[in-house]
Every structure is written in structure tokens, then in C-alpha cells.
Amino acid sequence: MEKTIDLIRERIRDGNARVVTAEEMPLIVEELGEEGALREVDVVTTGTFGAMCSSGAFFNFGHADPPIKMERVWLNDVEAYGGIAAVDAYIGATQKSTTREARYGGAHVMEDFVAGKAVELRALSTGTDCYPRRTITTELLLENLNQAIMVNPRNGYQRYNAAANSTDRTLSTYMGMLLPNCGNITYSGSGLLNPIMNDPAFRMIGSGVPAFLCGAPGMVVGEGTQHSPAGGFGTLMVTADMKEMSPDFLRAATMTGYGVTLYVGLGIPLPVLDVETVRSTAVRDEDIIVDVIDYGIPSRSRPSLRKVSYAELKSGYVEMNGEEIRTSSLSSYRRAREVAITLKAWVEEGRLDLALPTRRIDATRSAHPLRETVQGPRVLDIMDRKVISIGQDEEIRSAAQKLLKGETNHLPVIDSSGKLVGIVTTYDISKAVVNPGKATRVRDIMKKKVITTTMEEPVDIAVRKLEKHNISALPVVDRDERVIGMLTAMNLGKLFGGRWLK
Amino acid sequence: MKLIVTFSRKTGKKPIIAQVVRDTGVLINVERAQIDSSEGEALIDIPDGSCNVVKQRLSELGASVRVLEDVISLDESRCVDCGACISICPQEVFSFDEDWKLVVNGDRCVLCGRCIEICPQRALSQKGEA
Numbered sequence A: 001m002e003k004t005i006d007l008i009r010e011r012i013r014d015g016n017a018r019v020v021t022a023e024e025m026p027l028i029v030e031e032l033g034e035e036g037a038l039r040e041v042d043v044v045t046t047g048t049f050g051a052m053c054s055s056g057a058f059f060n061f062g063h064a065d066p067p068i069k070m071e072r073v074w075l076n077d078v079e080a081y082g083g084i085a086a087v088d089a090y091i092g093a094t095q096k097s098t099t100r101e102a103r104y105g106g107a108h109v110m111e112d113f114v115a116g117k118a119v120e121l122r123a124l125s126t127g128t129d130c131y132p133r134r135t136i137t138t139e140l141l142l143e144n145l146n147q148a149i150m151v152n153p154r155n156g157y158q159r160y161n162a163a164a165n166s167t168d169r170t171l172s173t174y175m176g177m178l179l180p181n182c183g184n185i186t187y188s189g190s191g192l193l194n195p196i197m198n199d200p201a202f203r204m205i206g207s208g209v210p211a212f213l214c215g216a217p218g219m220v221v222g223e224g225t226q227h228s229p230a231g232g233f234g235t236l237m238v239t240a241d242m243k244e245m246s247p248d249f250l251r252a253a254t255m256t257g258y259g260v261t262l263y264v265g266l267g268i269p270l271p272v273l274d275v276e277t278v279r280s281t282a283v284r285d286e287d288i289i290v291d292v293i294d295y296g297i298p299s300r301s302r303p304s305l306r307k308v309s310y311a312e313l314k315s316g317y318v319e320m321n322g323e324e325i326r327t328s329s330l331s332s333y334r335r336a337r338e339v340a341i342t343l344k345a346w347v348e349e350g351r352l353d354l355a356l357p358t359r360r361i362d363a364t365r366s367a368h369p370l371r372e373t374v375q376g377p378r379v380l381d382i383m384d385r386k387v388i389s390i391g392q393d394e395e396i397r398s399a400a401q402k403l404l405k406g407e408t409n410h411l412p413v414i415d416s417s418g419k420l421v422g423i424v425t426t427y428d429i430s431k432a433v434v435n436p437g438k439a440t441r442v443r444d445i446m447k448k449k450v451i452t453t454t455m456e457e458p459v460d461i462a463v464r465k466l467e468k469h470n471i472s473a474l475p476v477v478d479r480d481e482r483v484i485g486m487l488t489a490m491n492l493g494k495l496f497g498g499r500w501l502k
Numbered sequence B: 001m002k003l004i005v006t007f008s009r010k011t012g013k014k015p016i017i018a019q020v021v022r023d024t025g026v027l028i029n030v031e032r033a034q035i036d037s038s039e040g041e042a043l044i045d046i047p048d049g050s051c052n053v054v055k056q057r058l059s060e061l062g063a064s065v066r067v068l069e070d071v072i073s074l075d076e077s078r079c080v081d082c083g084a085c086i087s088i089c090p091q092e093v094f095s096f097d098e099d100w101k102l103v104v105n106g107d108r109c110v111l112c113g114r115c116i117e118i119c120p121q122r123a124l125s126q127k128g129e130a
């Protein structure tokens, strides 16, 4: 049996349509079977509510008198892109305020507008014959704008890899705070309620289909940026009128140590036309598998620690290396559910007119990484190749002498086989002199935990290490732990005019 | 029950908490302590019934004492029930109820401050410091 979209629309008009949320679907299919569910259910609604950095809005402010061609635009000190027509701008959610840094950003501007607060517009121009004015400052409410159209380039990620951290220090990431030694796991996404997860072949979701976006009736534009459905990571570009949105489903947020983002509520109703739709909307959390990625490794190809299902993630604990590790969601399942339930009411009331895609979304693509034609600098490009080191059994005196020569403030300490075993600094020596105690040998005063780098490591990563540990030098070691160079703040400063250090 | 004890160290480095344990016989659990050269602050946990005797003895020894109650406060209008706070709290203060709503069990809090720092919605604060 198959149903047509017109039949479903007719049932909605007559008030006979059976609309359910994607959460209810697995049970219905279990009870009625696929054919039975197809007869019974007309529409399945989906929902998700979580951080979606790739969000933003186009504004049209209207013309001033005398008119200005706004070239640079700030809203509450957050810069919006003004390189479009005279009084248009696009604000991105993650743009930070020039005055309040990570505590306020584009997402907050959007939330303030939607919450009915006044926002200060400031703009600059070079002035032209037709647009003579050079500056403007004014307070605006959302209702004062001609248009405020949210267009989010990448929303509704089908699923998202979970995160953990195997290193011995805490990390602040866009996946939240990751405790050392895999002390917690964070994840994002609504699992079985996720729109694309309920239609992974993009048969019902495509350009022109209606959507719930931040409390407003909106629409799917098409595939989102970084759309990668081949691997199960499809995305959507979506749009809706900000004037109809609600702060319940649009929230600015700050990820500590990472920056500003926007929490977006998104849902899509799926008409149930055939058995295939029944099958895909019966997806359960147990069926949705992601990797737990180790964010302790600072490269693009971070290793996976294990595979895990949304059912396990949502249970609050995941087992790893024989231990129960607590999980935290970053998205809100409670609000995702509210999205799906609100959408269900909208469909029943006829507030959204169901439609099939006017243009299909490719379900087979995969996104590829950035093509880099110029390789960034590596440690070997700038390190000091002349290494002055000291043996661990030598006297503190000789370490002091070496340091006094003034060529370095850091002495890597090596054992008899030449392996790095510690580091001493001018400070350690001074301390030993002030508090003589029993220490006589370098090994007695050296720091045994040495943060190191390698020749191949990108300079940016080495710089993060210096900043994170608040140190000023890194021994460069080879595979056998032998010191082959030193990277100091001075190398960086000299070669890049300080550009690499904040 | 939890008490915040503040004491000056100018008068010497007396082992004030150890002394209270000896004098009152109450077992005190020190959950957090921050002591520098001039001042000390400790968060201690004691059995509910012993509050008065411990408080009294601490005051006699020159410390000031404050009872901690529901120290972490949640701004319900900001919270979106994401759960980011759940796994980072060392005391398991946060959990979800069956409707995925955040539940705060503040008695266990040791005021480490982590949740306040990481809440993406800035919905958590220390009572009295909001």
C-alpha cells in the first residue's frame, strides 16, 4: 500500500490525520507491523534542540536620512557582515563582541532581538555621492527591522560523535568540559528524534519542505554545509522569519574556553507515504551508533576510543576500559521533545502545509577536508638545533655554570644513554641555592615531568602547549626520546614577529 | 550538613579543626580547604545533630562559621535541561528525572565551582552571589 501526500493533506483538513512523534513510532510499528503502521500513521514529527554554531540571520535595517551605505556594521558591538547591499547585513552566531569577548556574541544579539530587547546598531561608511552619510548609531527593536530572516547554513546534524579526553589535563572544547583520564563523556543530538535520522535517504526531507525553526514555521533550503550523508553525517540549511521565533527555542550560549554558540530548536514533519518511511521513522536509539572521539589528540584524525549507541549515551553511563563513565548531553532532549510535540500540534491544526521536496538532497555525498596548498610551519622550521643539556648525575654547580653562559634558561637533563629524563631552569637552580637542603645533583632538583614536542609537530600545537602549561621552552625529542632541539618563546618571537603568541 | 569555617592565621598556626574534633568528639570531614599565610577557609561536613556543639567550639577558637544550605542555585528560566553539568560535577549533584528535567541535589555540593563555570546558559550560581 502507498499513500499520496494529497490524501494526508485531506485527512489533516478533515481532522482525521494521525500525527505522532518519532519517539512513539518504534512501539507503534512493533504493535501494528509495518503495513499496519502505514495505514494508521499519517505524519511523524521530529525534533532536536542543541548548539548549532553555523547559524545566523540576514537583516534589512531600512534607509536613514541622509542615506548611508553601511560598510561595517555592529550590533551591540558584535560585527555583522556588511559586504552586501547598503542596509543589509548578516550576523553569525559565533561572532564575538568587540567589547565583551566570549560573554556576548552574535547568538546573544539574535536572542535579545527575539526576546524583544533593544539592540544598538552602529555602522560606518566611506560615503558616496548617492550615500553621503558616514556614520550612524541607533537603537532598534526586532519590529523596527524590515526583515530578520534566519538562514542557518548547517543545522540538524544527523548525529554527532561523542567526546572524551585521555590526557591528564582538563580540556575546554566545543563539546564542553572534558575531564582528564576519560573522566567523562559528552555527546550531542536527540538520537531517535533527529530529523535526518528518521529519513536518512532524504526521501521526504528536501528543498521546500516545511520545518519548525526556533518556534517559527520555516523551511528546509537544501543540503547544509559539510553535508556528509555517506558516512551518516548529513546536515540541512534551514530558514525562517525571526519575527515569529520564541526564546524558548532559540538560546545564546557560551561554551567556556571555546566561545559563543546558538542553541537552535529544529523539527521536520515527515509524511508517511510508504513502508520505507515507516521503517526509517521506526529508528531507535539503539540503532544509532557514533564514535567516542579522543579530543586529547590535537589533529584532525582524532582516534576513536570505542563505538557507542545513543541508547548507552542517554543512559547516563558508558563503560570504557572496565569503568562506568558518566555522560553529559550538551543538547536538551527535553526541548527536542517539546519541538516534536509542538510540531505535531501545528500539523494537526494545519498551521504547516505539508509538502514533498521540490529538489532532492543528495544522500550519497561526503565532505572532504580542506585542501592546503601551503603547509603551516612545523617545529623543525624554527627550533634551536644547538642543544645544551646536562647529565642527571652532574652537580648542581655545573648546571648553574652552563646556564650562566647565558645562552639558555632551560637545560634538558639526560641519562647515561642520552634519553631525556627531566629539565632544570634558572629558577630551579636559584631555589636550590636559597634552600640548600640535601640536594647536590641535578637529578635532585630537576622537574621530571617534561612537556615535549617533536620536529613534525605544527608550530600552532606547540604554542598551545606553551600557553596551556605556562612555560617558555619545549625540548624537541626524536622517537628515542633524545633531545634534538629546543623550541623557546624566543624562537617564535624572532621568526614571526610575535604573531604566534597571543 | 556542611559548614564554611573561616579563620585568621595571624594569631598562629593552630590546628583548629583537629582541636575541635578532639574537644567535641565529632568526626569532621574536610571536603575542601584553602589556606594562605593570613587566612584559612575550610568546607567541612558533619553529622546533622552535632551542628551546635561544633559551631560553638569553632567560634570559641576564633573562627567564623556559616551553615551551607542549597548553595547552588539554578535559574530555571535560563536552564534548558541540557545536562552538561551532570558529568562534570564530582559530587553527582545533578541528574535527570524521567522527563529529562534537571534535578539538583544541592546538599552534596562542595562548592568546587565547576558547574558554574561550564553551564552554557549561565544558569547556575552560588547562592548570594548571583
Ligand code: SF4
Pocket (backbone or CB within 6 Å): B074, B078, B079, B080, B081, B082, B083, B084, B085, B086, B102, B118, B119, B120, B121, B122, B123, B124
Ligand atoms: S548545564 Fe546549565 S543549562 Fe544545562 S542542564 Fe545544567 S544548569 Fe541547565
Ligand code: SF4
Pocket (backbone or CB within 6 Å): B072, B088, B089, B090, B091, B092, B093, B108, B109, B110, B111, B112, B113, B114, B115, B116
Ligand atoms: S560547585 Fe562543584 S560540587 Fe557543587 S554542584 Fe557544582 S560541580 Fe558539583
